[in-house]
Amino acid sequence: MAGEFLSLEGVSYHYGSGGAGITDVSLQCPPGSWTAIMGPSGAGKSTLLNCASGLLPVDQGLVHIGQHDLARMGEADLTRVRRDLIGFVFQDYNLVEAFTCLQNVMLSFLFGGPRIEVDDAVRALQAVGLDGFADVYPSDMSGGQRQRVAVARALASRPSVVFADEPTGALDTAGSQLVLDAFGQVAARGSTVLMVTHDPDVAARAGSTVFLVDGRIHSVWSGCTAEQLAMHLAETTLSGADR
Ligand code: ADP
Numbered sequence: 001m002a003g004e005f006l007s008l009e010g011v012s013y014h015y016g017s018g019g020a021g022i023t024d025v026s027l028q029c030p031p032g033s034w035t036a037i038m039g040p041s042g043a044g045k046s047t048l049l050n051c052a053s054g055l056l057p058v059d060q061g062l063v064h065i066g067q068h069d070l071a072r073m074g075e076a077d078l079t080r081v082r083r084d085l086i087g088f089v090f091q092d093y094n095l096v097e098a099f100t101c102l103q104n105v106m107l108s109f110l111f112g113g114p115r116i117e118v119d120d121a122v123r124a125l126q127a128v129g130l131d132g133f134a135d136v137y138p139s140d141m142s143g144g145q146r147q148r149v150a151v152a153r154a155l156a157s158r159p160s161v162v163f164a165d166e167p168t169g170a171l172d173t174a175g176s177q178l179v180l181d182a183f184g185q186v187a188a189r190g191s192t193v194l195m196v197t198h199d200p201d202v203a204a205r206a207g208s209t210v211f212l213v214d215g216r217i218h219s220v221w222s223g224c225t226a227e228q229l230a231m232h233l234a235e236t237t238l239s240g241a242d243r
Pocket of ligand 1: 017019021040041043046
């Protein structure tokens with residue numbers, strides 16, 4: 001499926017309980033782009049991802065995926081857009097325990113989304129190093145293997161936009177490389193990738209990195225090495241602590 005332009009303009013979301021959330025975030029992610037989000041813990045990275053994917057209703061601002069205006073959509077239309085256009089790698093994986101790996105990877109199709117061929121689902125598992133795991137249940141897998149099933153699921157439907165929250169958090173170096181290679185391939189095919197990570201080595205694989213501090217965009221960097229990103233992360237953490 002062709003990639004879609006992801007655009008956030010002046011987006012704010014604050015938790016009812018007084019939690020910080022995000023304030024006045026604007027971000028443009030063209031098709032084929034791969035953007036990382038970094039920042040200190042509590043900076044609003046997951047909140048931003050959830051607003052951009054329509055999982056959280058924004059208080060203010062605009063969120064567009066192509067022509068779709070997520071901030072003004074009803075729940076039924078939002079569900080359809082998420083099912084048909086979006087792949088999401090959740091921090092806690094969100095696998096269905098009663099389903100095999102293959103069924104998990106084909107989940108959106110099983111629930112009425114765009115067709116996913118069995119061969120494509122098997123290939124998605126192979127791409128993240130899970131050859132031969134199609135009939136295995138998540139409960140029989142390690143955390144790292146479960147995370148890779150979540151990645152295979154997010155990518156198998158060839159979504160227009162991929163959102164990933166710490167997609168390598170449970171992975172060793174080899175597993176991370178497989179997952180990052182897979183993201184690189186979907187971006188090269190034209191999908192839009194937006195990924196939260198705390199790891200400069202992971203962010204360095206993306207085309208650009210957005211730093212968040214206290215729920216606001218602090219800076220955006222392109223073409224940086226992992227060492228440069230680690231320096232920027234240290235600076236943003238200090239600038240947050242100064243406030
Ligand atoms: P990050 O992903 O950068 O660690 P989050 O987006 O999870 O940050 O959180 C941003 C801010 O919003 C933090 O201050 C956090 O405490 C607050 N927050 C996050 N989730 C909730 C929630 N469900 N209820 C209240 N406050 C929340």
